Amino acid sequence: MSARAGTEQWRAGNTAVGIPLLESSLRNAGYNLPPRDAPNFIRVTHGHSKGG
DSSP states (O other), X not given: OOHHHHHXXXXXXXXXXXXXXXXXXXXXXXXXXXXXXXXXXXXXXXXXXXXX
C-alpha cells in the first residue's frame, strides 16, 4: 500500500487503517517516527476545556 492510500483512508475517516499505512510509508522513506503512545504529560481532552 502507499502513502496515497493511507491518506485516502485517513480522509475517509478510517484512521485505524490510514495512520498505519502513512507510518509505514514514512518509515520506508527513511523517516524515524516517535512511538505511538503519548507521553504521560499529554492529555487528550476530547474537546472539553479544563477550568470554569
